[in-house]
Amino acid sequence: MAAERSGKVTVAGAGLMGTGIAHAFASAGYETVLTDIAGEALTRAQSAIAKILDDGVRLGKLEAGAAESAKTLLSVTADTVEAATGASLLVETVSEQMPIKIAVLEAAEPVLAEHAIIATNTSALSITEIARGTRDPSRVVGMHFFNPVHKMKLVELVRGLQTSDETLAIARGYSDSIGKTSIVVNEAPGLTTSRMSALAGNEAMYMLMEGTASAEDIDTALRLGFNHPLGPLELGDVTGWDTRLAVLRYLHQTLGEKFRPCPLIIKMVAAGRFGRKSGAGVYRYENGEKVPGSGLKASTL
Ligand SMILES: NC(=O)c1ccc[n+]([C@@H]2O[C@H](COP(=O)([O-])OP(=O)(O)OC[C@H]3O[C@@H](n4cnc5c(N)ncnc54)[C@H](O)[C@@H]3O)[C@@H](O)[C@H]2O)c1
Structure with missing residues (x-):
């Protein structure tokens, strides 16, 4: 005790x-x-x-x-x-x-x-x-x-x-x-964690948008290659892409070009695909569970 x-x-x-x-x-x-x-x-x-x-x-x-x-x-x-x-x-x-x-x-x-x-x-x-x-x-x-x-x-x-x-x-x-x-x-915008996480999430979205790899494979790469508990796209779905976009816009304004929000994030937020809380983000969710194979496909972006 x-x-x-x-x-x-x-x-x-x-x-x-x-x-x-x-x-x-x-x-x-x-x-x-x-x-x-x-x-x-x-x-x-x-x-x-x-x-x-x-x-x-x-x-x-x-x-x-x-x-x-x-x-x-x-x-x-x-x-x-x-x-x-x-x-x-x-x-x-x-x-x-x-x-x-x-x-x-x-x-x-x-x-x-x-x-x-x-x-x-x-x-x-x-x-x-x-x-x-x-x-x-x-x-x-x-x-x-x-x-x-x-x-x-x-x-x-x-x-x-x-x-x-x-x-x-x-x-x-x-x-x-x-x-x-x-x-x-x-004191600095985004401290260490939000700044790093915003950059990684943004870069992962660029890779998805460019068709570098599937959403599932990008997440698997960071989970198994770097031992991250969640991939950057899964994490963005948890945080909410609306919140992520607001943070990126602030970091872009204060720290410069490298934080320019990926156009795919802007498009997803416009579509209301905020992540888990709205039932769909990069992945779709049913009863709070990720639907296997539901990651956005390069062909649909
Ligand atoms: N949510 C996160 O993951 C997270 C992580 C780290 C830091 N933060 C920060 O922590 C703070 C709180 O975030 P949260 O997610 O708990 O928000 P929240 O909306 O869940 O809770 C905020 C609470 O503040 C209360 N409140 C508003 N005005 C008040 C007042 N004048 N006096 C007393 N209480 C008042 C509200 O009634 C509400 O219950 C924010 O500054 C946020 O940026 C949030």
């Missing part, structure tokens, strides 16, 4: 990511308070966390006592100020919109513990800009988690222009304490 740790952790935003992050901190022994303006998000998050813990016990990966203790350490409230009062760490993971993030930090910062740090889980927004509105921007850092948080080991720690070394070290300590491996990235 994880030993109880000192210092309260507040997670603001109880969506997909906030749910996973709150689970990670509560499981590691932190008093964790999850907050969201939407009451239903809090109810959903609490039952999703209970399910992850119960599944862990059922599969023999977690002791029943550890699951109970994590549930006891977790609480939820729709009141941001109440949630943040006295917290040593605030993890902001609300919707990806600058004004919303700034408003949450403005409300929470004055009531945090004296030496608290503020971590933002933004995927693409500027940490430096998010920090600008705070009283002490040196205490703001990016902690970029991956979905699903309970399975993914990586945290990208993002240093904004004014992030202090001390804040970065504290964030690294938190990341270690919840069993994650962290890397440090100086």
